[in-house]
Amino acid sequence: MNKLKAVANRLMTMDNVHILTHRYPDGDTLGSAYALCSALQQLGKKAKVITSGEPAKKYDFLKKGVKEQDFQREYVVSVDVAASSLLGENEEEYKDIIDICVDHHGTNSIEAKMKYIDASSASAAEIVFELLGLMTGVNLNKHIATCIYTGLSTDTGCFRYTNTTPKTHLIAAKTMAAGAPWEMINAEMFEIMSPARIELQKLVYNTLEITLKGKLALIVVTLDMLKKAGVGDDEVEGLANIPRRVEGVLMGITIREKEDGVFKISVRTNEGVDASSYCQTFGGGGHVAASGCTIEGTLESVKKALIDEAQRIL
């Protein structure tokens, strides 16, 4: 905590701060950035969030608590950005002038004058929460609480992912007590789907196939289905969890057509079945419970190869 206190002290001396997010900004990088921006403005400083790419509309509520300010930039802080390349369109302008880097990725490779990395935090927002607590004069108001809750809930899949810790819950409790509209946040983050995305879900459910005596489930996402539903590449997330949800299934496979004859395979397993060694057979890899690979062929040949190999190990 001493090192974090040093970051807090440093921030207290700064003014005219640009706060950077990673590209394809999500709830954690945005929540962390807007919480920090809000806190600096609370202290009478000028601060501004510089996102990499336009955030999705569902995050609009995070902006609402900060003032738009025009000023000459003096300092730069990055939050939840693990590597310069993830600054995207802002990489060239900012990569060599970052004063403070706050992140929860153990692999962080950002060059910055001062770095605070805590890989045990489920979200960057949890670190920012602790940081703001160390800055004299910062008050956990409703807007900051909203930003922090959004970050921690997004990055833990609403307290379900492996990275969740007791600390995540303790900070959730404090931000709820400070007025974070947590019901709205969770609905926006996890429930609401565009009509196109729900159409895709419908098409994908129709491809669900359960085989090998109920131990293997597969779904297919083709380019044609994406086109028919009218969804972009960024709206496909979350589908890969569907096959593993079937009771009794040990391995859930998502076959996603990337281009004609090329399929990206996501494998999710239950009860210790090794997805990584399975995917290695096809030149891929990953973690025990979640891995991937790319296979070329026709949908039918790819499916057959996957089922044959699954039959061998299940």
Place this chain on the structure above:
Amino acid sequence: MNKLKAVANRLMTMDNVHILTHRYPDGDTLGSAYALCSALQQLGKKAKVITSGEPAKKYDFLKKGVKEQDFQREYVVSVDVAASSLLGENEEEYKDIIDICVDHHGTNSIEAKMKYIDASSASAAEIVFELLGLMTGVNLNKHIATCIYTGLSTDTGCFRYTNTTPKTHLIAAKTMAAGAPWEMINAEMFEIMSPARIELQKLVYNTLEITLKGKLALIVVTLDMLKKAGVGDDEVEGLANIPRRVEGVLMGITIREKEDGVFKISVRTNEGVDASSYCQTFGGGGHVAASGCTIEGTLESVKKALIDEAQRIL
């Protein structure tokens, strides 16, 4: 808390205890009952959970931490049971001999020598957690933590429902720290679906209809679909939330065929649209955001009536 301390003291004097759950036992009533049973056994007492109806297999892990004991019943405690009728098959035998009733339903009408009702608790498990903390010699071991986490997570939809409070999160943090296998619990409670249930989901997604310029979404569940998928009446839960998840939708309606010519309607609304007054038009009612009614007719006539009335108010 003084009243709860009195309950704790009373429990400390008891032995040979039967602990009752409500019928169609869920994660909260079972988690609360097994946590209490485990605690009493820890104190060297004899205790046994008497469920009303066989719990679903997914709850089997809750039983594992308690010993099966044979004894002559001396005392009876009910947890999460709001009314005698909810004791189901155990009503006749037990309804007049309940010593302690612990519950979080404000409407509780159980007759008991001692009652502790806290309607501000999201789950009965939260009350049991506090109760065990007041019983000298009870140690929050892994099994008790597992039971408590299961109760609070089940009853709050994994921290998403309106009833969730900062206290829910604080207790979640403590039970996680005490070793509750929260990932497995949430997977079992919220992710895993039987093949039949997922088949029903597939059929239901195919009925999704978005109308009135995207403001109304409807799904249909027919008896024929239940039969085709092979699911029981108890596996239909959760479907009513699907239509409201569509972005832009103000009202989501689920039309469920109960018998030939009779349809049960569930209405869920967003952004303050009054589901209750809408359902009153059809002789039903409920809450602003969630209401229901029953309409007779053909599927087509029922759907038309619902859309016409929705068009009037949206």
